[in-house]
Structure formats: C-alpha cells, structure tokens
Amino acid sequence: xxxxxxxxxxxxxxxxxxxxxxGSELHYERLEARRFITAEANAxxxxxxxxxxxxxIVLWDGHGPGCIDPSLLDPRVxxxxxxxxxxAPFGLTSEFAGAFVLGTHSRAGTPNGCLAHTMAxxxxxxxxxxxxxxxxxxxxxxxxGLPDGPVPVLLVSGCNFACAEAHELxxxxxxxxxxxxxxxxxxxxxxxxxxxxxxRAQAAAAVHARDDIPPFVVPAPYxxxxxxxxxxxxxxxLRHPHTTRIDEQTAEQVTANLYETWx
Amino acid sequence: xxxxxxxxxxxxxxxxxxxxxRVDELTPDxxxxxxxxxxxxxxxxxxxxxxxxxxxxxxxxxxxxGGIDNTLLDERIALIAxxxxxxxxxxxxxxxxxxxxxxxxxxxxxxRGTLAHTYSSRTVEEYRLNGQPVGELGARxxxxxxxxxxxxxxxxxxxxxxACAEARALIPEVYVVPTKTSLGEELAEHxxxxxxxxxxxxxxxxxxxxxxxxxPVRWAPPYTLRxxxxxxxxxxxxxxxxxxxQIDERTVEVVTDDLTKTWI
Ligand SMILES: [Zn+2]
Ligand SMILES: [Zn+2]
Numbered sequence: 103x104x105x106x107x108x109x110x111x112x113x114x115x116x117x118x119x120x121x122x123x124x125g126s127e128l129h130y131e132r133l134e135a136r137r138f139i140t141a142e143a144n145a146x147x148x149x150x151x152x153x154x155x156x157x158x159i160v161l162w163d164g165h166g167p168g169c170i171d172p173s174l175l176d177p178r179v180x181x182x183x184x185x186x187x188x189x190a191p192f193g194l195t196s197e198f199a200g201a202f203v204l205g206t207h208s209r210a211g212t213p214n215g216c217l218a219h220t221m222a223x224x225x226x227x228x229x230x231x232x233x234x235x236x237x238x239x240x241x242x243x244x245x246x247g248l249p250d251g252p253v254p255v256l257l258v259s260g261c262n263f264a265c266a267e268a269h270e271l272x273x274x275x276x277x278x279x280x281x282x283x284x285x286x287x288x289x290x291x292x293x294x295x296x297x298x299x300x301x302r303a304q305a306a307a308a309v310h311a312r313d314d315i316p317p318f319v320v321p322a323p324y325x326x327x328x329x330x331x332x333x334x335x336x337x338x339x340l341r342h343p344h345t346t347r348i349d350e351q352t353a354e355q356v357t358a359n360l361y362e363t364w365x
Numbered sequence: 366x367x368x369x370x371x372x373x374x375x376x377x378x379x380x381x382x383x384x385x386x387r388v389d390e391l392t393p394d395x396x397x398x399x400x401x402x403x404x405x406x407x408x409x410x411x412x413x414x415x416x417x418x419x420x421x422x423x424x425x426x427x428x429x430x431g432g433i434d435n436t437l438l439d440e441r442i443a444l445i446a447x448x449x450x451x452x453x454x455x456x457x458x459x460x461x462x463x464x465x466x467x468x469x470x471x472x473x474x475x476x477r478g479t480l481a482h483t484y485s486s487r488t489v490e491e492y493r494l495n496g497q498p499v500g501e502l503g504a505r506x507x508x509x510x511x512x513x514x515x516x517x518x519x520x521x522x523x524x525x526x527x528a529c530a531e532a533r534a535l536i537p538e539v540y541v542v543p544t545k546t547s548l549g550e551e552l553a554e555h556x557x558x559x560x561x562x563x564x565x566x567x568x569x570x571x572x573x574x575x576x577x578x579x580x581p582v583r584w585a586p587p588y589t590l591r592x593x594x595x596x597x598x599x600x601x602x603x604x605x606x607x608x609x610x611q612i613d614e615r616t617v618e619v620v621t622d623d624l625t626k627t628w629i
Contacts, residue, residue, distance in 0.1 A: 116435045118446060130391045134436050288450055290423070295440040 103199040105150050105309070106253070107143060107161040107179070108192065108241060111169035112207035112217035113260030114139040115280035115297045118289045123217065126167060136171040138294070139205045142259060142280070144176045145298035146202055149305025151178065157309075162192045164241075169205065190361035196250035200312050202305060206260030208267065208283065209236020215263050216283035221364070224334040226351070228365060229327040231320055238264060239271055240365030242318040247360040252317035256308035259301060261289065274315045276304045326363045327354045339364060368413050368573065369461040369517070370406060370424040370442075371505060374432030375470035375480035376524030377402040378544035378561045381553040386480065389430045399434040401558070402468045405523060405544070408562035409465055410439045412569025420573075425455045427501075432468060453625040459513025463576040464506075465569060469524030471531055471547065472500025478527045479547040484628075488598040490615075493591040495584065502528060503535050504590075506582045508624045516581030520572040523565060525553060538579045540572040586622040590629060603628055 111123050115138055122135035143161060150157045160180040163170040168184030175181060182193045194201065208215030210225050220228050220236045228235050230243060238258065245253040257276045258268035265277035278300045281289040308315070328339050329352045339345060339353035343362055348354050355363055374386045378401055385398040406424060413420045422442040426433045431447040438444065445456045457464060471478035473489055483489045483500050492499050494507055502522060510516035521540040522532035529541035542564045545553040572579070592603055593616045600617035603609050607626055609619045619627050 116444060116446070130396070134434075137436055284445075285450055288445075290456060291444040291446070293422075293441045293443050298440070 104158045106198040106201040108164045110205040111165040113205040140171045140174045145301040146305045147176045149302035153306040153309035200256040202257045206264035208263035216289040224331045226329040246317035246319040254317040366462040367421045370465045373468040374428040376468040403434045403437045407439045408565040409569040412566035416570040416573035463520035465521040469528040471527035479553040490595045491593045510581035510583040516583040518579040518581040540568045591618040
C-alpha cells in the first residue's frame, strides 16, 4: 500500500531555536536539526514497513528551507524535496492509504509554544470555516479534502501542544510527543531513543488501525481567512483565486478546493 | 530512578581557554570543546545505566551559550538545552534521586583556577550564601538541597582539581572525577580523556549506588544570597529579583526562604 509522510522541522526532538530551522545556509545548527528530524522520519518508515513489508512510502519535506538530510534518509523511501517547489497537495493523492505528519509545532499565538507559528512570522492566525487552525489542521484538512477521496492522517508527532491539537481534530489519531514546550525557544526534550521507538511502534500500529482512524473532513465550501501583523503585505494572499481583502490585515478566500488555498 | 545531570563547559577535559567557551558562534574551538564535554556526559550516563538499568536521566545544558553537542549526546536521555531564559530549579525536582555536576570549574577568584568564575565570567567577583563564599557548584548544590522534604543530594562532581576540592569541602561524601589539574587562568594539565571517561563511568555507577547515603546539602532557611560585581560593573540586572536590595555600588543581596526565586 502507499503511505505518505510529511515532515516539518520545528516539532522535532532536540530542536527548539529558530537558528536551527531558518535561513538558506546549511550551517552546523541546521545540519544538526536535519539529522534529528531525519532520524524520526526513518523510525516512522521502519514502523510502516514492519506492518506492511511491501509499503510504498513517499516523503515530502514540508519545511520551507528543507529539513531532511537526504544522505541519511532511509533508502526505501521515495522523496520529494523541500518547500514550495511543488504545488499543493504536495504529491499527496487519494491513492495513499494514510498520511503521517512529523515534526509538528504548535500554531501561531500558542502560549509557551516552542517555535509556535503558522507558516510565516507575520501571521497572527489562519481560520478555516471560522475555526482557528495552524499548519497541522491545514494539512489534515487538505488530506481530508482531496477531490478523489479523503486520506486519513494516522499519526502526528511533535511537541505536546501539537499532539493535543491533533487529538482535538481527530480523537482517534495516534500521536508521539517529542518534547514538552516550555517557551518560544525552549523545551524539555524526551530521550530520542524513546521517541524513535515510539514512532516505530505507533507507525506500525497506525498502519494496522488505518480503517479505524477517520480523515479530518471539513465540509466544502471552504472559507479560509488569514490575519497578518500590522504593516504586513497581503499581496501574496491576494494572488490566490477567489480571495478578497477584508481589512488592512486580513484576507479571505472562499473555494471548493482546499489545495487552491494557502494552507 | 530519576537522575539529573547539570553540565557546564569550562571544567571539561582539554578545555582551558575562554575562546573555547565564551563564543556564541560555533567555531572549531567551540565545537571541539562541546564534543569533549559531551563525551564526558555520555560516559557518566553509561555509568548511571550500569547501576540502574531503569534510569530516567534528564540533562540540563547549564553553560550560557551551550556546551553540549546534541547530535552526539546519548539518545536515551531527556534534555533541556542551553542556559538562557530558564529559571531555577532548571528542571530539577524533588523526585530526582541525585544530581551529577559535570564540566565544573572553580569559583571566581580561586588562585590558579582554570577558567575560574562564578556565573558571569566577565562581571562577577564573588557570591556569598549565608556569608560563605560559593561558586556555581555550591550555589546549585545548596539549591538542590532545599527541594522537597529531604532535598536532592549532589552525588558526583567532575571538573578540574580545584572544582573537585570545592565539592569535597562542601560535601565530604561526594564522588569526584578530576579532568585536569589547573595551572593558571587559561592553562591546565589535562588528564588522558580515556582515563577520565572510564573514571566517570565507574564513579557515576558508584555514586548512584551510594546515593541514598550521600546527604543533600540542606541548609535551613532563610537564605542570604549576596553578589558582588567586579570593579566597573553595576548590579542593575539583579535588582529586578523580588526582595533584592542594593548594598553598595557593586553589591546586591536578597534574603529569602525560597532560593529558586533568586539568581542562583
Ligand atoms: Zn517548518
Ligand atoms: Zn560555563
């Protein structure tokens, strides 16, 4: 069967500072961080293969400037490199039996959320049909809203807030906590060996439980709203179809296809 | 059982210059120092597991700009990375069966002490706790002793010979592992790292087995913590702490029943 893994970086174990995540230069701290999330991706892939030896796994590196170290990534995994080079839904199709979302951080404005943000530093918040969402909910809704049929997100890993958010969206989803968020750039990290063992076991369990974990389906049409910090430009948002300016800081889109949006 | 490891960088084997520890950038010298300390932590961790197969270990990187190479750190342990922004007691709780202090340097003003300082190597002349001069080791050991109904004992200290002596003076029962002999501010004779690692592993195991018999440094409240700055440095930064009183131009004092509310 086909399984889809998407990775972000900020929610990985032993990642807690922006300097580990941002920028175009691959300096030491970024290389370090890439190794951490790549090890988590490998543990997840191993678990999927434990449960489904013929697994066909595709991984999309969903962190803007990239977070996967390709030289360390499990060679059994197909790989779509980072960022925004491919349009949504980022290689995900309805043929996939399930999706795994790794390295998840909490959404913008989460108190004490380690590396909490939604897409970019100037985003105050995103809303989907009136509900405040972060990247996790956006991606889960995208998977649940594919035109040829929904794909369930089976497993989410990340900080404690990200895992709690996943359970709020879909109570049945399996989660693996990587760290306890303490502050914007501070966390108490769980032992990586424990995180990797849990990822492997939970990924296998998720494959087995696939039919019992519902997709996150938000009914169409979708009303997507983005509110930015004062002085930010809405231009990028307004270039999306069916999008209007609500006020100086807010754009809104109404669409039938979630992958037309910016989430 | 739960174990807590507090690390600093200046006391690690083969570390003896400020340009190995003070820099924020990951220079080759800093990367090397971090690797040396991380190897010592891993050796002590191995010793804890030798004595306690179920050990639950939390390490806090207590060196301001970071002293641990997280990619090399034993993957079985939990981590609070780096120094700034975190408040006492730095993840240490009364449930921890013992505290290990690695990479420790001597207190500010210690003659011939390699990289000797107390908290801020640039600004602090001396800390006193209840009138007694304390360095980082003493301050943290006393703080650990205040937690819970019994206090957490400091069971093992590694660092240069003077840091080890400082520990023994305060806690006669503590296990120590010297990493080097201090010869001057930026000079030391380093022991063979391999010998340091095997000592750390052995002594950490011995300390864990003996932990129940190592008394916490348990001083009765109230605590009077006094900080004196070097000439030319003021105490402004300290005055935002509850109850802090300025004594003179470069001295500040706080009297409290709760050391975790101070700059300790
Ligand atoms: Zn990211
Ligand atoms: Zn230090």
